[in-house]
Amino acid sequence: TACCFFSYYFKEPSFISYVIEGKELTKEEKQRLRKEKKQQKKGKEKKDASLPQVSVAETAAPASQLKAERRARQEAERTSKQSKKGDTGQPATTIVKRLPEHIQVDDPDVLKKLAKKLERQQIPRRLDYGYKVSLFSHLLQYSRKAPLTQQLSIPSAVIHPAIVRLGLQYSQGIVAGSNARSIALLHAFKQVISDYTTPSNEELSRDLVNKLKPYISFLNQCRPLSASMGNAIKYIKKEISNIPSQFKEDDAKKKLLNCIECFIEEKIVLAAKAIAKSSIEKINDGDVILVYGCSSLVNHILCEAFEKGRKFRVIVVDSRPRLEGREALRRLVQKGISCTYVLISAVSYILPEVSKVFLGAHALLANGYVMSRVGTSQIALVAKAFNVPVLVCCETYKFCERVQTDSFVSNELDDPDDLIVTRKGETQLKDWQQVPRLGLLNLVYDVTPPDFVDLVITDLGMIPCTSVPVVLRVKNVDLL
């Protein structure tokens, strides 16, 4: 409970009498927190040199001067970092990231730090569930039957109810798919912002960002954030920080809400339209198109192409345990597209009849690898073996600066109980927890190497997989 957290952390008996379960921190505690945060921020600002600085004065300077100043600063920092490279062991580039905690679960120090951070933010910590396969001991594995909200007090004064609802929807799988999750996140943030009031002696640009941090930790605990959500959060934080201090609160809030609307409109809705327009050129009459799982973008493309009058049929490939293909099948059949349904083990059987493969992506990594639902790389592999072209459709807001070469180092482990199934009246794996050496692995994502992918269709045009870092660079320059 919250009481225990505070007595452990602050060790000052006078505060215990002030603490009521679930209430917000007192003023002294806030000051202490703020000092810590400032120190953290200073460390972070050194690292995030590529993002624009958060001071009011600079927004007045012209863009070219900003660029020149920034470049000079980057050079200086690069030389200074190279001199003390041995400290962190991280490469001395301008974009230096902290390793996310959710892939360092096997390191007890990292776990301790995470626990402390969550206590400070008054967010309960979700516990690991079940026996973890040794190859994945660095990742978290949760059970769907134990959602985080069970450990929260209701009503929670620390976390906005829209965020609590969102977290529950994520952890139970009600909202799934990277576009859906991002849009839901942005809508929840809109609600948070409209309900927000700046406390006295605080600036909106700083306080709101700090208010969002525990929400983000909470959502992260419910389900690890996706790359698209990460980019959306970065964008919002930047917009908030850029609010000039002379804005009145109402104007600032209106501006932020507007920004979020613009983001959703431009990066998701219009991007989907642009991608559909480019993809329709690639779909010919008489095509047999193979799709995997349920990607909202690919479904949108197919529906648009069908409305424009292209004649084609679709083969939907599905896999256990999520069986998302059924949802895609439902949407396509409703439109009137003729479909076939197979499981992923039958892919090498039906591929000889397929003319093209359309795949959706969860994120595109900076080394050209495509991160998508598990099974995508398998389909790309078999398609390559049969010489069938593979096209990946992805909006640019899902492009991510991470690099990864295999599906182990960073992934998500879903509830292992999902693999249990009853066939012919027998449930073989019912008591798998009791069997000492049996592990169930329910991976969520995998990475597809760029040599399996022939083309990536984005809202900026059709590019090969290896051009992703170029797009990222262009995007970063645009943000300035």
Next chain:
Amino acid sequence: MPGPYRETDLTEKVEAFLSDLKRGGSGTGPLRGSAETARETTALLRRITAQVRWSSAGDLMEVIRKEGRRMSAAQPSETTVGNMIRRVLKIIREEYARSRGSSEEADQQESLHKLLTSGGLSEENFRQYFTALKANVIEAINELLTELEGTTDNIAMQALEHIHSNEVIMTIGRSRTVEAFLKDAARKRKFHVIVAECAPFCQGHEMATSLSKDGIETTVITDAAIFAVMSRVNKVIIGTQTVLANGGLRAVNGTHTLALAAKHHSTPLIVCAPINFLFISGEILSKVNVHCPVFDYVPPELITLFISNIGGHAPSYIYRLMSELYHPEDHEL
């Protein structure tokens, strides 16, 4: 009267076997492994040899061919039935030839020579009657049965030659041969097994529970994760339904994807199959349902090694084994 009584008893047994085969194929009857089917077929053929009245080898072969055709028709995908019938026919030919006095080797050489000199087919019509033929044939079939009973053990005994410590081995679905293979190796070595569950029947689950109960570290993965996990796998060991004459496989659904993934990562693919799984067929699989194919064809280029009860072979050697086991005239039953 003993004669007709025995015959009706025999026909009953044959009918029971046929209906078992039919049901086994549709999934409602008792699930049987291919080795079991082979054993039962051979036992039935021995009974037919013993009880049906026949005067010459030719008669016996006709009877067996007729029964064999019925059995194959009952379950076309269970090729071990046809294989056993062909083996028994070859045994009859050999015994007949031995009784006549000519050696087998000469026969084989003769046939190759005959092919080259475009001589006609052998004019054997198997009409001669030999008193000892029946006893010889039954003895030979008994030997075949003992060989069948020992196949799984023979294969399992070779396990330690192929698995070293701390390996990660991947397998798919459920194969009794592979199960015995891995359990035998686990007695002396510690390794990790990853089992792909092989939807929709999910037989991988049974395999995993059985292996883990024997103390082997096992993980169950979905079919979709095969390629994702393959980079950490050292060897892929699978069982198969049938081995084709060109060295290819007819195996459970999903094996082709597994083989492609293994090829991409240059992981060796080892197939454990007893020798009675060899099947003569040129055609690549086509007789399956559109939406849920039960079997996959795996071409021989993706396979590294076959382990059978008589040792290990490369896929390019399979055609030679085929010629030793079956007579070319029995290819069409």
